[in-house]
Amino acid sequence: MNNNNQKHIIVIGAGFAGLAAASVLAKEGFKVTILEKNDQPGGRARVWEQDGFKFDMGPSWYWMPDVFENYFALFGHKVSDFYNLKRLDPGYRIYYGINNYMDVPADMHQLEALFEQEEPGSSKKLREFLAQAEYKYRVGMGEYVFRPSHSITEFIDWNLIKKSFSIQLLTSVRKHVRKYFKNPRLVKMLEFPVLFLGATAQDIPAMYSMMNYADLVLGTWYPAGGMHQIVKGMVKVANELGVEIKLNTAVTKIETLKGKVSDIKTTQGDYHADFVVAGADYAHVDQELLDQPDRNYTPQYWDKRVMSPSSLLFYIGTDCKIEGIQHHNLFFDEDFEQHAAEIYTNPKWPEKPLFYVACTSKTDSTVAPSNGENLFFLMPIAPGLEDTEAMREKYFDLMLNRFKTITGVDIRNHIVLKRSYALSDFKADYNSFKGNAYGLSNILSQTAFFKPSMRSKNVKNMLYTGQLTVPGPGVPPALISGQVVAGELIKYFNAR
Numbered sequence: 001m002n003n004n005n006q007k008h009i010i011v012i013g014a015g016f017a018g019l020a021a022a023s024v025l026a027k028e029g030f031k032v033t034i035l036e037k038n039d040q041p042g043g044r045a046r047v048w049e050q051d052g053f054k055f056d057m058g059p060s061w062y063w064m065p066d067v068f069e070n071y072f073a074l075f076g077h078k079v080s081d082f083y084n085l086k087r088l089d090p091g092y093r094i095y096y097g098i099n100n101y102m103d104v105p106a107d108m109h110q111l112e113a114l115f116e117q118e119e120p121g122s123s124k125k126l127r128e129f130l131a132q133a134e135y136k137y138r139v140g141m142g143e144y145v146f147r148p149s150h151s152i153t154e155f156i157d158w159n160l161i162k163k164s165f166s167i168q169l170l171t172s173v174r175k176h177v178r179k180y181f182k183n184p185r186l187v188k189m190l191e192f193p194v195l196f197l198g199a200t201a202q203d204i205p206a207m208y209s210m211m212n213y214a215d216l217v218l219g220t221w222y223p224a225g226g227m228h229q230i231v232k233g234m235v236k237v238a239n240e241l242g243v244e245i246k247l248n249t250a251v252t253k254i255e256t257l258k259g260k261v262s263d264i265k266t267t268q269g270d271y272h273a274d275f276v277v278a279g280a281d282y283a284h285v286d287q288e289l290l291d292q293p294d295r296n297y298t299p300q301y302w303d304k305r306v307m308s309p310s311s312l313l314f315y316i317g318t319d320c321k322i323e324g325i326q327h328h329n330l331f332f333d334e335d336f337e338q339h340a341a342e343i344y345t346n347p348k349w350p351e352k353p354l355f356y357v358a359c360t361s362k363t364d365s366t367v368a369p370s371n372g373e374n375l376f377f378l379m380p381i382a383p384g385l386e387d388t389e390a391m392r393e394k395y396f397d398l399m400l401n402r403f404k405t406i407t408g409v410d411i412r413n414h415i416v417l418k419r420s421y422a423l424s425d426f427k428a429d430y431n432s433f434k435g436n437a438y439g440l441s442n443i444l445s446q447t448a449f450f451k452p453s454m455r456s457k458n459v460k461n462m463l464y465t466g467q468l469t470v471p472g473p474g475v476p477p478a479l480i481s482g483q484v485v486a487g488e489l490i491k492y493f494n495a496r
Contacts, residue, residue, distance in 0.1 A: 007493060010035060010264055010273035012251050015043025016475055017466040018279030019234040020071065020482025021489075025277075026241035027075065028490055033273075034243060035266055037250040037280070038429060042231035044437070045475070051417050052369040053317040056228055058437075059475050060358045060376060061328070062221040063214045067141070067476035068230065071483070075237050082233030083223040086363060091220035092328035094189060095406050100333075102185055103326065106219055119183035129180045129190075133213035140210050145471040145480050148454050148488050176206035188332055195380070198308025198441035198473055200340045205444050222327065222363050230475070251280065254289045260461045275461045275492070277485055282452055282468035284431035294458045306446060308438035308473055309343050309380040310423050312395055316375040317368060317417030322359065322409055329357045333406060339380070347382035349391060355379040355399050372416070383434035387423040396420070438474070439467030447472075454485055463488055 007030050011022045014036035022032045040046050044058030068079050079085060089106035096102070102118075105111050112123035177190045191201040193211035223229045238245065246268065253265035254276065264271040278285040283302045286295050334352040342350040358376040361368040368374040377399050404410045423435030440446055452469050456462040465485035467473040 007031065007274040008033070008272070009275050009277060009489065010271055011277045011279055012264075012285065013037070013043065013279035013466070014041035014235075014245055014247075015279055015466060016045065016231075016234070016478035017482040017485070018043070018277070019231070019238055020479050021277050021279065021465055021486045022243045022482075023075065023234070023238045023241055024483055024486035025489060026238065026243045028486075032241075032243045033271065034238075034245045035249045035251055035264070035271065036245060036247050037431075039248055041235050041245060041247070042228060043478075044430065045227050045231050047226065047228040048315060048419065051317065053315075053372070053374055053417055054226060054367045055315040055374060055376065055419075056226045056360070057313075057315070057421065059227050060360070060378075062223060062227065062230075062475075063211075063218065064141075064476040065218060065221055067479055071479050072233065072237070074483075075241070077233075077237065079233070082236065083225060083229035085221045085223055088220045088222055088327050088363065090326060091215070092330060093326040094185075094192070094330045094332050096185060096188070097333045098406055102189065104189065104216070108217070111216060115186060118186050119181060122181055122183070122186065125180045129177075129209070130213055130217060133209045133211075134217065136207055136210035137213045140207060144448065145477065146484055147448070148470065148484050150449070150453065150455055171206045172202050173204045173206050173209055174201040176209055177201065188336065191336075192330065192332075198438050199306070199443050200344065203344075203441075203443045205442075205447065208442065220328065222360070224364060224366075226360065226364065226367060227475075251289060254285070254294075254459075254462075256291070256294050256459055259459060261459060273461075275489055276459075276463075277489065278462065278464045279466045279482070281431045281433055282464050282466065283433035285464070286452075288431070290459070294456075296453060296457050296464075302433065305433075305452075306344070306441040306443055307383045307434055307436040308441050310383045310385075310426060310432075310435045311421075311437040312379045312381055312392060313421040314375075314377040314396055314399075315417070315419045315421070316377065316411070316415055318373045318375065318411055318414040319369075319371060319416045320373070320411075320414045321371070322373050322375075322411065324407055324409065325357065325359055325362070327359055327362045329359070331355050331357070331402060331406060333402070343380060343382045347385065349381065349385060349395070350379075353379050353381075353395070353398075355402070357403065375411070381423070383423070383436040385423060385435075387435070389420075392420045392422060433468070440473060442472050454488060461492075 009025050009030045009032045011018045011034045014034045022034050026032045046057045048055045090103035094102045115122040115126045173194050193215045194201050194204045249266050249268045251266050255263040261276045339350050339354050356378045361374040426432035426435040454464050454469050463485050465481045471477045
């Protein structure tokens with residue numbers, strides 16, 4: 001333990017990465033305090049409750065259940081100690097147009113039958129495709145994501161280099177998928193999961209077809225009570241280990257002396273620590289909280305990063321039940337390429353956007369009154385756009401019209417609760433760089449040691465964690481990021 005109990009660690013931010021880092025460090029005997037800007041823990045996975053409705057404000061997809069099980073196992077717990085999981089079947093629905101949709105079944109035999117129906121002979125190809133995807137998942141999640149990626153030398157391992165070729169780091173998901181399948185509906189289904197990685201299928205390495213394994217084999221799940229139940233479980237573990245969580249405590253300045261953090265200024269007073277883990281928005285910490293000599297990067301560096309999309313979100317409560325939709329619904333009835341170009345190539349508010357609707361009350365009766373539904377509309381948009389109330393309303397109207405046209409259901413006169421959330425809210429609540437929602441895009445030039453460094457180059461007792469550093473965006477990677485950064489901090493003290 002090396003007298004770790006005498007060392008005080010400050011973690012900035014109570015998101016998934018911050019909570020994970022704090023608990024791993026507390027288990028090792030460190031004194032840990034989390035400073036959280038908002039009035040509840042969870043980062044983007046906060047919850048909003050009003051008039052009998054309960055909304056997950058951020059993440060709504062529960063994938064990679066093994067990552068959560070492995071995390072809680074570190075502390076002698078199981079996921080079921082904190083929440084009950086239900087596998088969704090179908091996992092989700094994709095709308096391609098009016099009376100034209102596909103439900104993605106949980107059962108593999110049904111999935112193969114669906115592929116055969118869409119493209120004769122494709123079920124055999126699906127088995128081969130998913131076998132490759134499983135291999136990539138095992139290698140990626142087992143050998144890549146837990147490396148801190150301080151430098152390329154971590155990856156100079158002949159066995160790992162051979163595996164890098166076999167998991168297809170150097171070709172794209174698009175080429176890989178289209179090598180196996182021609183049917184446009186199947187192609188769209190298989191390219192969809194990489195949207196969580198913040199780029200188009202033509203820009204994401206084929207390694208990430210492992211997301212298809214996570215989707216189609218490991219499945220889409222739902223924690224009863226909502227995604228915030230994960231946060232509650234993590235907070236309970238942190239509390240058991242003695243972690244102190246200070247809410248409504250925004251860090252305003254990190255001062256250094258002789259290359260080490262000396263003082264952490266917050267809205268609730270000053271803090272001192274032996275080490276700092278920055279789980280808040282990396283660009284914000286780097287550019288706003290530190291003085292120029294202590295920063296890792298320049299403003300130009302950050303401006304050149306390829307960010308994942310932001311989102312225009314609406315939390316909607318209705319006074320009626322809605323028939324004919326699933327828990328997760330993807331509206332892919334417009335041209336994906338055009339919407340992608342309006343996010344990445346020529347950033348602007350989209351002309352004909354794709355969007356997503358969750359109806360969690362289809363699965364969970366506790367999130368809406370008995371006669372109503374809990375709806376979550378999400379439209380991906382480019383980060384850094386101008387965000388006005390008029391623009392939000394324009395797109396809300398567009399999505400409602402498309403929802404009515406495609407599903408045949410008009411909810412306009414049944415809305416009893418409505419809240420919007422977009423770029424300016426991401427900036428205000430999370431200090432999110434350019435108002436992004438999902439972090440850094442996982443293109444090859446921003447993978448592993450090409451990501452912003454976990455290690456502070458100029459401040460000896462500071463490390464970064466979360467979605468803008470390794471391993472990347474998403475809830476499971478954030479959980480892993482917290483574990484990796486805790487391991488690096490433990491090494492720092494053990495080496496002294």
